[in-house]
């Protein structure tokens with residue numbers, strides 16, 4: 001829901017899983033209560049290796065390609081499983097973590113005394129319904145029927161819009177609406193409208209080398225209409241309507257790079273102004289139909305992309321009602337294909353996973369269901385998960401590292417040659433004001449009023465979606481709850497939230513190879529330490545630096561310093577824009593700028609934080625022929641190890657704000673002096689840039 005959170009990695013489905021501290025080779029525990037905290041935290045797994053030397057490819061010179069030197073053999077040993085589109089450090093954690101979540105879910109199912117409204121009750125009902133394939137086949141497309149009938153009944157544009165409003169939570173479509181902190185008044189929640197309504201990334205409708213994918217999309221839409229009961233000919237006509245409308249929406253949408261311009265994407269206006277901008281929708285009535293209570297008391301709306309809403313208004317007027325209905329039917333069916341019978345599920349898989357992302361086999365049922373539970377009632381699943389998989393000791397260690405990394409960042413700000421004293425003071429104020437969250441929320445959502453049954457999976461997903469939208473819209477005008485989490489505890493990821501000026505690390509990321517209680521500081525600072533540095537750096541990247549210590553979009557820079565910063569970030573865009581991903585396709589240096597700034601700053605600051613830890617605790621001896629400094633850099637490079645399918649990589653170039661892993665590893669190092677010293681990288685070596693960039 002939150003649109004302006006900067007994560008360390010993105011996942012295609014937006015669903016991720018974390019890792020428990022038990023090793024994958026340890027015997028499976030059957031219930032959460034069987035594992036005492038001591039067992040979970042203190043036992044060093046016999047097969048644990050912070051750095052596994054057999055992953056290195058020593059035929060590659062570290063001075064030529066450090067990523068391949070560190071990960072070359074790992075890449076060979078770890079081909080992408082048929083049920084995945086990439087294989088990474090994140091995936092390894094995810095896989096181990098899924099086993100924990102499965103045990104947690106099965107244990108909830110077996111606990112017959114759990115109340116249906118408890119966390120266990122939610123997980124049990126959802127899991128049972130998702131695993132009941134027989135029932136899903138029997139229901140077929142029935143869960144969609146009332147919604148399709150509602151679309152059929154519309155006889156005017158106004159009636160059509162009313163139907164789309166009532167289906168917002170279940171079908172999405174046309175545009176996005178949500179409530180979150182006002183970026184210029186960060187303590188109060190405001191109403192946001194953003195572009196949306198397309199099934200594919202914008203580039204797929206417009207780029208010549210992706211034409212085949214668009215054709216495959218149209219064929220998929222035909223198949224979906226056939227599954228909904230249309231004959232081939234009618235289905236083909238309807239599919240043309242859907243593709244035409246989506247192409248028109250894509251045309252008036254901004255590119256990912258354009259959406260990163262913070263000021264340009266903040267357009268606060270009155271409803272009268274919105275109405276003028278986008279006249280063919282009665283916005284007050286429409287948003288009220290979507291579920292916004294007491295619309296008359298809402299004074300303003302923050303529109304991300306005004307020209308999109310003008311375009312949307314025209315598209316609604318210029319298309320026939322029949323075409324619009326076809327569009328809405330596809331949005332609905334597409335949103336629910338994965339929860340209906342196997343024909344729908346397979347059709348969606350064949351296009352979205354196989355054609356678009358190169359995945360050849362569907363994931364096992366239980367994994368898919370757990371993904372959905374995490375997204376739908378993540379706080380219920382998360383509560384059960386952290387009981388088994390989170391250690392207070394990990395939290396303690398993380399807190400020490402955050403302290404060191406923050407101190408490292410402070411040194412960096414003070415030492416910057418390009419920044420004047422006034423701006424430095426402001427930057428330091430912001431740095432010290434950053435708050436942290438580790439592990440899981442203090443209070444859990446209870447999903448009050450959410451109805452779940454044990455035998456209707458699709459309906460459960462719909463109910464959960466409706467609950468979430470209602471919960472979100474109810475926040476309009478209320479003070480921002482700064483204790484709220486925007487990721488579930490089992491997520492293998494982390495984020496910086498600019499409007500709260502906070503860094504957040506779910507339990508899921510505090511796992512090897514990012515972090516281990518059994519690893520030495522060099523490895524932990526090169527892993528989770530750099531992740532901490534990355535998230536802090538987001539507060540000072542090209543977007544984050546536009547928010548002040550209180551999380552308000554508010555300029556705290558002198559003009560001269562801002563110019564210097566701009567010059568440096570422009571050079572960084574140029575550096576990354578040279579990286580070739582696939583034949584003729586390069587990294588989008590502008591779209592990935594914020595993440596690249598965070599990688600560059602995060603790694604450098606973590607390195608200095610490590611020096612602080614060594615000063616305090618003593619510097620260790622060499623291990624396995626690697627100096628402690630070298631171990632830091634090896635750890636950094638190994639967290640970015642990744643194999644991609646070509647389709648996945650191509651897709652990510654158009655959608656992911658992060659550079660692919662190989663460039664995340666090598667890019668920052670090629671600008672970093674201590675790395676050159678540690679691995680004797682000389683002038684002229686590929687890993688050493690002629691013109692190095694230091695921003696933070």
Ligand SMILES: [Zn+2]
Nearest residue numbers: 006007008598
């Ligand atoms: Zn990030």
